Amino acid sequence: MKNESFDIETYDNGYDGYHGVIDNLPDLIILDIKMPRMDGMEVLKKLREKTDTPVIMLTSKEEEEDELSSFKIGADDYIKKPFSLNLLIARVKTIIRRSNSTLGNGNPKNKEDLSNIINKGFLKLDKNQHTCFWKDTPLSLTITEFLILLCLVERVGHIKTRNQLIDYAYGTMSSADDRMIDTHIKRLRKKFKEIDDGFDKIETMYGLGYRYKE
Incomplete structure (x- = not known):
């Protein structure tokens, strides 16, 4: 991957990896x-207590249940082993690209662009800063959660199918499926309800998908 101009740090075990990442966020x-020393699920859980940095999980065929568990904890994507280096590079580039597009590529001018601020009642989203507020209280969202919410909010009252949410949040390179979208929606609702127990804006439209209520 260094041939793709990525700066890479590797670690021999989960414990060292966790502390190395926290000390210098990539x-x-x-x-x-x-x-x-510390398995990937435990590292992910501890990471999500500290950071929303995008995470790709590597799983094997017999670990399919772990895939859903990783999404419940806050993974952004997963790749099944064995996989080609080209696939890994493509997925890495996709996640970094969507993260950069949401964050405005760090351009200070973009950060002040009010056209990238979305206000829907008590909800405020900043597409450049990747920030979310509900009733003036910040929510910590992963990039995938943020993009799913953004997709729903951009057309309030309109139903978004799970496939539309997958395409918006993951792009065409992902192997994400309906269950993963459902898991992300559950995490989103949980985060909003931790602030406002009466939150009910994200509706399930059975057999169709989801929508953000007007």
Whole structure:
């Protein structure tokens, strides 16, 4: 991957990896579920207590249940082993690109662009800063959660199918499926309800998808 001009830090075990990442946050983290000293799920759980940095999980065929569990904890994507280096590079580039597009590529001028601020009642989203507020209280969202919410909010009252949400949040390179979208929606609702127990803006339209209520 260094041939793709990525600066890479590698670690032999989950414990060292966690502390190395926290001390110097990267643009993207790749975790193997099976690691010595601290497995990938535990590392992910601890990371999500500290940062919303995008995370790709590496899983094997027999770890399918772990895939859903990783999304419940806050993974952004996963890749099944064995996989080609080209696939990994493509997925890494996709996540970094969507993260940069949401964050405005760090351009200070973009950060002041009010056209990238979305206000819907008590909800405020800043597409450049990747920030979300509900009733003036900040929510900590992963890039995938933010993009799913953004997709719903951009057309309030309109139903978004799970496939539309997958395309918006992951792009065409992902193997994400309906269950992963459902898991992200559950996490979104949980985060809003931690602030406002009466939050009910994200509706399930059975057999169709989801919508953000007017």
